[in-house]
Amino acid sequence: MIIVLEQNPEEKQLDSLKQWLNSMDINVQTIEGIHSTVLGLVGDTSTIDIEFIGALDIVADVKRIQEPYKQANRRFHPLDTIISIGDVKIGGGNFAMIAGPCAVESHEQICMIASSVKSSGAAILRGGAFKPRTSPYAFQGLRADGIELMLEAKKEIGLPIISEIMDISQLPLFDNIDIIQVGARNMHNFELLKALGKINKPVLLKRGFSATIQELLMSAEYIMAGGNEEVILCERGIRTFETTTRNTLDLASIPVLKELTHLPVVIDPSHSTGYAKYVKSMSLAAVAAGADGLIIEVHNDPANAMCDGQQSITPEAFSELSAHVNELLPIINKFY
Amino acid sequence: MIIVLEQNPEEKQLDSLKQWLNSMDINVQTIEGIHSTVLGLVGDTSTIDIEFIGALDIVADVKRIQEPYKQANRRFHPLDTIISIGDVKIGGGNFAMIAGPCAVESHEQICMIASSVKSSGAAILRGGAFKPRTSPYAFQGLRADGIELMLEAKKEIGLPIISEIMDISQLPLFDNIDIIQVGARNMHNFELLKALGKINKPVLLKRGFSATIQELLMSAEYIMAGGNEEVILCERGIRTFETTTRNTLDLASIPVLKELTHLPVVIDPSHSTGYAKYVKSMSLAAVAAGADGLIIEVHNDPANAMCDGQQSITPEAFSELSAHVNELLPIINKFY
Amino acid sequence: MIIVLEQNPEEKQLDSLKQWLNSMDINVQTIEGIHSTVLGLVGDTSTIDIEFIGALDIVADVKRIQEPYKQANRRFHPLDTIISIGDVKIGGGNFAMIAGPCAVESHEQICMIASSVKSSGAAILRGGAFKPRTSPYAFQGLRADGIELMLEAKKEIGLPIISEIMDISQLPLFDNIDIIQVGARNMHNFELLKALGKINKPVLLKRGFSATIQELLMSAEYIMAGGNEEVILCERGIRTFETTTRNTLDLASIPVLKELTHLPVVIDPSHSTGYAKYVKSMSLAAVAAGADGLIIEVHNDPANAMCDGQQSITPEAFSELSAHVNELLPIINKFY
Amino acid sequence: MIIVLEQNPEEKQLDSLKQWLNSMDINVQTIEGIHSTVLGLVGDTSTIDIEFIGALDIVADVKRIQEPYKQANRRFHPLDTIISIGDVKIGGGNFAMIAGPCAVESHEQICMIASSVKSSGAAILRGGAFKPRTSPYAFQGLRADGIELMLEAKKEIGLPIISEIMDISQLPLFDNIDIIQVGARNMHNFELLKALGKINKPVLLKRGFSATIQELLMSAEYIMAGGNEEVILCERGIRTFETTTRNTLDLASIPVLKELTHLPVVIDPSHSTGYAKYVKSMSLAAVAAGADGLIIEVHNDPANAMCDGQQSITPEAFSELSAHVNELLPIINKFY
Missing domain, CATH: 3.30.70.1140 (Phospho-2-dehydro-3-deoxyheptonate aldolase; domain 1)
Known part of the structure; x- marks a missing residue:
């Protein structure tokens, strides 16, 4: 200093x-x-x-000369952290595809999508039960029932599952969820981060849409300082003046994070761009830039999705994208 | 639409x-x-x-042609909302000065500052018990003990008090706090906003540092939709590329909010600029622009404050500023 | 409307x-x-x-419902524009690598770099003669002499050349330059754009670091409205709150621009990130996202470059990157 | 360093x-x-x-520890610079009101507005001859004829005049213009700044809408390094994510600039907010924050103005505003 x-x-x-x-x-x-x-x-x-x-x-x-984070700092932990969820691994050369609907709507819906994305190569199923919506009049998710439906899909289809938590009080409901997601709007919810530092389960931490990379690492540090070292970082777009996309996907955060931290980095091309039509090119770009995974919204009927249908791709589009990613990965892996 | x-x-x-x-x-x-x-x-x-x-x-x-908020919309509620806390009124031509330390540190500290700002014309005492800090290694506030000290100061000095809540679980501690503050980092904490919609107490809602004015009004709508109509809006600076100040104080939000909503608007010159030396000019500018109040950090010994001392002014500086504001207000009131 | x-x-x-x-x-x-x-x-x-x-x-x-630009609008010109510079083509499936030093320094320097990047696969040589520098005390380029050196390198090494213009009065010097570059700081220099609309030579138009995509297209429209339809668009990073990179490279602008316009899109990974260490991953990401070309700063001795050495890669690094790009391109081309 | x-x-x-x-x-x-x-x-x-x-x-x-600007640095020139244009003074306690239409349209229009704002207390007449417009299809100003009309109004009404230059080649036309304005889009047009450094006439330099305060001072340094020390700085709003106003007026730039430089600071409430309805409150706020002047768009018939009518106030509104400013100034002057 x-x-x-x-x-x-x-x-x-x-x-x-x-x-x-x-x-x-x-x-x-x-x-x-x-x-x-x-x-x-x-x-x-x-x-x-x-x-x-x-x-x-x-x-x-x-x-400041020295970075204000220690646990998350590659300087003190040179080796890549690898997060394991059952047989699935993320980080240190392991790439994982996370896919599923923005919001869980019904048993049929979540199981159909789960089955479809699994057969296309998804390793983890995503699905929202608690939904942060800008308007109090918009659909807020099925909440506890949604978590229940996720667990049914996990059992029926056999994929590990990730879902978003919005408040400490919801924590007991997440006992059998494999990865807890902290959304962009809660990246600065320090009380929640402290609570997640005391559990023993991977946390996918999304970058706030107006958070710097250092602030993202400080929020990871909140979780890690509590004892939970299994943090997956997720870039999902930052707020800028540009309006053709919902947010601006900061893909340079991939090499920057790889330099500063040992934690795995996953990219969300769905929320960042806000449009299904841009998901393919941004997914391929993320892979080429060295991401450890993708988290993609997939919906069997985007036009009738209960939330964020605009950015969801169909199972068919996901299947094609997944094939492209699988063709790209071995070549990219040679380059890094 | x-x-x-x-x-x-x-x-x-x-x-x-x-x-x-x-x-x-x-x-x-x-x-x-x-x-x-x-x-x-x-x-x-x-x-x-x-x-x-x-x-x-x-x-x-x-x-969208029509605004997505209704309760907060001036179109449907043309008259200014006036918030009353005991004898103190905010809004509809009533101006209130809120002052106090960033963080409560001790009985002596909070009472000394409370007594000083009261004699200089402050109507409400602010003081943080739960502190949102970027680093897990920084002072996190006295928490429940800090609330206790605020209540002692309220009793001893006789000023209504405002303090920040960071999680729903802290709500019972705020029973005797007069105004609950929602910080910028929690403006999008929708679960907390819903909980505050069900209580019967004024809420001072700070604009997130990357929130649009419409998003601020949607968060107010979350509280109001639950039944609590006593919301005070607070502009505290937004994140931009400029670095000479911590954030960029958006004073044009005052006339914009006055047009869009009937809720009172308070300005925080301390957090927005981040430096004590800019508090005076931004306070006077806020008054001239038509603000309904100011919330200012005052510390008897800024250089030894346990948090945010850089932006706290001394009781002496506050006393001078308060005199300036009182001289300015009657003139400005003639202009609007 | x-x-x-x-x-x-x-x-x-x-x-x-x-x-x-x-x-x-x-x-x-x-x-x-x-x-x-x-x-x-x-x-x-x-x-x-x-x-x-x-x-x-x-x-x-x-x-506005209808876009305010016409010449640049894909709606009215569905087919991709292909820009030809001698045998080199950009756009419509043709990819071009542009490389060279930030500033031309000497005959030896520019010829050595030109020869090296040509043998690694660069199709066009870049080199700055007029340099826009934030400080009046920084090196401002060799100016007219720099243009002369570029022309010598063109003759000696046999690559078409691109260089940046900063003022209308410099136009006569660019008679034998193959592509005229308009820098980010001049994207809104409408008098210059009008002058470039009246010449018969490709223009590479860089997006201003705070310009929206629509503003970039409006600036292209200024050139095209004058009669010059040979415009190449270049994304080089936008100004955001993030500071680990000089600017934030907006790679989603590639699919957005491909949708809105028929003009080719080139990416500048050097100026956008500001660091040589991030050039490789952002170049590969740009290719994966569907860019029509890359413009990359290469310097034989970055540490002694007279400007922007921090972001220049060595000829060796360029050679390796170029090989990676060539391996990636045929796979990516199958995906779009 | x-x-x-x-x-x-x-x-x-x-x-x-x-x-x-x-x-x-x-x-x-x-x-x-x-x-x-x-x-x-x-x-x-x-x-x-x-x-x-x-x-x-x-x-x-x-x-960097030391600021990269010297001529503009208050550290080396502690006393306020006062710019004199005939009897009019700006800076060092002298406040000036600059008013007039966005674009000069006719002899009658400019003289009628000039006469009106003069009688309301304006010290300097503004009027655009060369207009930087985003669209090539929008009105580009009367150009040389507009300068002629400004000179006629100067002679007839007796106010010093300010107008915007867009290119070096226009410089001879500005011989009898009292203050040359550099618009926000040209703040980084370094060739133009260098040319203005060699003349002997005040320059009003507008902050680029995405320029930091340090960059504004570096652009002032370009002019001053050439020998022309008469620079007036103008804050006219910066680009942020907020959309209810055209730009975000950064009023904290006033105390920041007063600290860093000795040059006078003028505020443009018209372009920054983009709406006539916000001009009054932002003008009063600027005065309260310590500005040395205001530059305001006034049009006798805003709804039929050939450009930017949306942000122009009527002569009647200007007259009222001017009276308010005059009542406010002596009080504010006591506070600083």
Whole structure:
């Protein structure tokens, strides 16, 4: 950490700052510049509050050199984390296709889609029971009943399942869900993240649509700091000024995350673009960029889906896409 | 609502869409253009799911004419809502100053600040017990103990109090808190909003730092749809590419919100700019733009504040600012 | 175009609006809603000024149905445009690799790089003579001398060349340059675009880093409206809140542009990410998403490049990347 | 400037970097951290190219401590710059109201508006001759004839005038224009800025709608580095995700700019919001925040304006606003 001091800092305050830093086992080195003096901090600064330092009268600016996350940091865990769900593996060279409807609607619907995507190569079934909707008047999901239907599909079709949690109080319902999804709108729900840090189950953490990559890693750190190290990161588009797509899919986050962290990275081409017609090209691009998986909305009858039908592809389109991905993967794997 | 059809839409699908709309008491009028056909929907379209329509094969685009919120809509409630907390009023020409520390730290701290800001003209005391922090390693607030200290300050100093809730499970602790604050990171926490719709207490709802004004009003609608109509809106800066301030304070949201809704609008110059040195000018600008109140961080010793000291002003600075605001208000009130 | 009227519009104004529209051969259809009345305009609305309509007292909102660009619109030109530069073709299934240094520095430098990228499969040589730099104190390019060096490299090595123009007055210098590049910062330089509309030479138009896709197409329309139909579009990253990359590469712009326009789309992975280490994965992703070409910065000695070395890859890295792209292309071509 | 080195940097490269820095009269101090080594650079680093350093293999990151602008920097020029145009002064406690139509349309129009705004207290007349329009099919201004009409209004009504330049080639036409305006779309047109640096006339430089405050100051630096120190900065809204206003007016830029630079700051409430109905509140807010002036679009018949009528206020509204501003100014001046 680098502290840029104001010109002519009060000596007493400066001494007190240095002593406080020393008391935290941080060694302070001073560089006297022409217009400003800079303090270089040597030691473990990850737990130092950058805003606390910045509030001091004698401080003009604070710049972090070391990343503020540790558990999620590749610097301290050079090897890729591999998440296992039964026989399915994600990360460290293992690619997984996650597919299913935005919202679970009925036993028939979820089982039909599950059966179809399984035969096309999906490794995990997705399906929403609790749905975060912008409008209180829109369909909010089947909730507890939806979880029940997911479990029936898991049993009947034999795919591990992932579903989204929206509140701590729902946690007991997720006992038999294989992966818990934290949606983009809850990436900053720190109380929920802390609760998920205490369970023993993989969490797929979606990047908030206005979260930086560092904030995504800090939210992963919340879960990992609690003891749960099985975190899958998911890029699903960020909010920008562009309106032809719902959000802007930040595919460069794949190589950036691969550099900064050891956690697997999955891409959601459905929510990011918001249109079924762009799912194919963005899926192939994600694979080419080195993603560890895709999470795709599939619906047997998109035009009658109870939510987000606009972005769901049909089982037939998924089957074709899955074949393309499988043809692409071995070539891409040679390149990295 | 306007539906733009794809060229040469399948007639059977089009008939089925029209029948479904008619079944919802919506009258459909057709405009045949040269390159595209447009359907105009007449009736209450606020409960129609725009994404559901957009998913249909025959639909190229859907555009909403009517706002998707009703309770919060000034069109249906032309008069300003006035929120009363004891003798304090916000909205409809009533201006309130809310002040206090970012985080409650001790009985002495909160009472000293409360006493000071009260004597300078603050009408409501703010103080955080549950603190949303980006890092799991940063101070997370005194939590239940902090609420207790707020209640002591309320009793001792005699100011109504506001504090932030972060999870539904904390709700019982807020029984004697006068206003519940929903932070920017929870504006999209729909489960929490629904729970707050069922209580009988004012809620100060902060705009998410990447939320549109319409999304803020939809979140207010979540609370109001549950029966709780006492919502105070708060602009606290939005995320942009500019980095000299923590966020970009969107003061034009004041006249925009005044046009769209009857709810009061409060401005937070502390979190939006992130620096104490910009609080004064942004507070005066907010008053000049017609805000119904200000929520300002005040700390007796900003440099030793346990969180966000960088943006807290001293009691002395608050006292001066409060005097300026009081001199400005009667003039501004003549202008609107 | 759809015009939403204010409630109870003054009849005289409304009549005068309808007459004016009729005088422009536009047929007006009226939909009487419950809360608002909507006018549907049938006819060629591309030349109607949306802000002019929006300024009328009786108008609440205006929404465009038809795209405001015509020459660049795929609706009116369904077939892909193919740009030919000698034997090199871009678009309509033809992929081209453009490579070279950010700035031309010397005869030896540009010829050495040109020779190297040519042998690795580059079809076109890029090299900057006029450099737009944020600081007036940074290297501004060799200017006219740089153009001269590019022409020498063209003659010596035998690759067609592309270079960036920054002002109309530089146009005569570009007589023997094969493709004129308009940089992101000049995408809205309408006087320059008009001048380029009157010449007979391909223009590579970079998307402004804060321009929407529609604005990019409107800038292409400026060139095409002047008579020059040879426009190549280039996505080079947009400005967002994310800071780990210089800009956010919007790869979804590829399928979006393919849908909206017939013009070829080239991707710049160097400027968008700002780091050599991310060029490979973003290049492969662009190819997988269906791009018609790549424009890549290559420098024999990036650490001593006179500008933008941070994002330049070495000739060796380019050679490897080019081989990967060539292996990927035939597979991807089967998928689209 | 702070250089963060990669782990285990090659010693030869490191020595060569240090020698090069020393050769530029920069003293290098080394801080050995646990995970990384940091170099602190002492000396004038404003002319060092941050990207050049960043490209070195041994460098992980570069952070600037000193601002990269000098002429525009308040650190080196503590006193406010006051720009004089005849008797009119802007900056250093002098407030000026600039008003007039978006586009000059006729002798009668510009003189009628000029006369009206002059009697309401405007000090400078604005009027566009060259209009940057997104569509090539929209009205592009009267161009040279428009400049002629502005000069006639100046002579007839007796107000100094400001108009926008769009290309270097137009410069001779601006000989008798008092202030040359550089529009938001040309803030990064460095060739134009350099040309304006060589003339002897005030320049009003608008912030690009996606430009950071530092970039605005770097563009001012381009003009000042050429010798022309009379630069007026203008905030006119930045591009964000919010759509209820055309752009987001960044009023916090006023105190930020006042801190960083000595140049005067003018606010454009018309283009930033895009709607006449928001001009009043944003004008008052700008005054309260400490702006040195306002530039406002006024049109006698907004609904028939040839461009941007939606955001123009009537002469009557301007007269009322001007009276409000005059009542507000003496009070605000006491506060700063």
